[in-house]
Amino acid sequence: MQLQPREVGVLTTLIEDYIQTAVPVGSRTIAKKSNLNLSPASIRNIMADLTEKGYLEQPHTSAGRIPSALGFRFYVDSILQYHPLSSEKRNLMTEHIGDAKLDVPDLLRNASRLLSAFTRQVGMVLAPKASDIGFKHIDFVLLKPCLVMTILVVEGGIVQNKIISADPALNSDDLVKFSNFLNHLFQGRTLAQVRARVVQEMEAAKKQYQTMSGQALALVQQAFATDREREVFVEGTVNFFGHPEFSNPAKLRELLALLEERTRLLELLDQVCKPEGISIFFGREVEQDGFQEYTLISSPYQGQDSPLGVVGVIGPIRMDYAKVVPLVEFTAQVISQLLRNRF
């Protein structure tokens, strides 16, 4: 079902007006704002056609039209022209995200904050999935007798800590030996491979609990016993208050609840995140309660080569895509850049 050029013109004008005003748009407004040189009456005919085809909706008989999800989809896929980012803005962002001295979580949180500040929407960054990343270093620190802290560093300088209990006979020197042994053993593998290797070695070393390697493996197995939930940094939820679509507190509440509940949020991101390039998802297109009316714009970032995580922006369907999309894209680039130096 192709749209005629005039229909596209009306749809574009309508959507862009609606993005600015959040109010149903009438034929008169479009007649004035578009450069089609048609009278309101003609516009009305075109609008009726667009409504029939599903691109527009009418809240009630005597209101103007608002774009439907289909309308927005058509707009972002076929019409939208992105504004390129000004170089001042690029500099400003690069500067603020990345003091390269930051550790990865701080860096990602910064990115999320900046994104939220610049777009006036809610910023979101999904942290790398640890198990896909290369092992770098493991270390044990004896906090007290029987209480050992394991510190696991993966490539890029991402650190995970865990506290485990240990044989009372172990002392600091033992721990140093263990870490030397394990660092050597795990060199150059991903965490997932390390995990597998641990299981395998444990099998082999089953009978030799007394040996150094047996003890070391028992210790490291504890460190790997449970998986950490993948982190998500969500910043700027206050921005929701700026938008008229959130004047209904119940809706706002539902969305905030979704964002606070990390497991549901991760589920949502899983559904939505394509491995490459910018993507724009409307809530109606995903199966997640309470997200029906919102949009997620996201772009993956990567280290040396493989994708690590995702940055994005969450807001109402009515969003200034032309401005927000390039910002999200650029943020992903900056993060990729910063991380690449570390991998």
Add this chain to the structure above:
Amino acid sequence: MQLQPREVGVLTTLIEDYIQTAVPVGSRTIAKKSNLNLSPASIRNIMADLTEKGYLEQPHTSAGRIPSALGFRFYVDSILQYHPLSSEKRNLMTEHIGDAKLDVPDLLRNASRLLSAFTRQVGMVLAPKASDIGFKHIDFVLLKPCLVMTILVVEGGIVQNKIISADPALNSDDLVKFSNFLNHLFQGRTLAQVRARVVQEMEAAKKQYQTMSGQALALVQQAFATDREREVFVEGTVNFFGHPEFSNPAKLRELLALLEERTRLLELLDQVCKPEGISIFFGREVEQDGFQEYTLISSPYQGQDSPLGVVGVIGPIRMDYAKVVPLVEFTAQVISQLLRNRF
């Protein structure tokens, strides 16, 4: 200005009713709910006295009364009887906060979440101030040539990471030597002392950049170059939506903005946190914009002996103090308990 027993009775009934309903309370209601056996007319006289003395306020002529800040202050200081926590609840909380395997941030975040879930208010936990804690261990990992990750472990198993740049000539073996040297040097000091010591040693070693100790100090100095902001875990902001006092979105927005802006929040906590015992602060009693209408209930937690941080709950002045206060107190106890095992 002492209150007579009857006045106290009326005030108590009124506040407790108001805590439940959030609606101005009239004389008839009090006459029925209190056990003073007085008619509404008599209650009205007493209420007029209480209003004159500043314990009650009247939103408008024909409304009932609501407690003033002074009224609440009197209530929490002189009247309030805490409900002891049921042992099931104690068990439930202990169990959920503390899998002792968690690292400190996760543990504190958990505590904050639980507190928020049980009180239906917003939970808050202020993390320990690193500089007061004892040094435990420092470690360097070579991520790439010129790029070193420093891992600093302090007592209790709190970890701080930082990425710093290094002399290209350094290799992993050098880093091991450095950390051995420094771990020995800093043994048994607090971070603040370590900082001071680094400065002092740098002075002494000024001329000997070539020596191992000179290089090690140069490296560690970078690691200590900037201070980290003290962390605060705020959880359950969605709970604000449950309370009628937040039906005004502008107020809600202001409070959320305050909670998102960590520096302002830290300022507030600084004003409010007494070093010992539970404390209840009304917004009107502190100088922090946007906090006028809320209450912060807080209690410090400690490791082996000295106070480390604070746990608390933020909500409207109208709060079920009898229930919330013991919960906050108990959470602080559980955290103290868990941390004590590690210090």
Add this chain to the structure above:
DNA sequence: TCTGGCACTCGGTCGCACAGAGTGCTAAAC
């Protein structure tokens, strides 16, 4: 094919009246 005109629809707002909750005061009862 486009446009001017016209009747119609529907939501938002304004004004008004009214009910309900609560007060303060007075006078009578205990």
Add this chain to the structure above:
DNA sequence: GTTTAGCACTCTGTGCGACCGAGTGCCAGA
């Protein structure tokens, strides 16, 4: 002297009707 019943008064919230304005759909004519 204290307590209480009664009463007039005040103020808010709500429901209702009228009205205004924005916008539509359709028809007839350019």
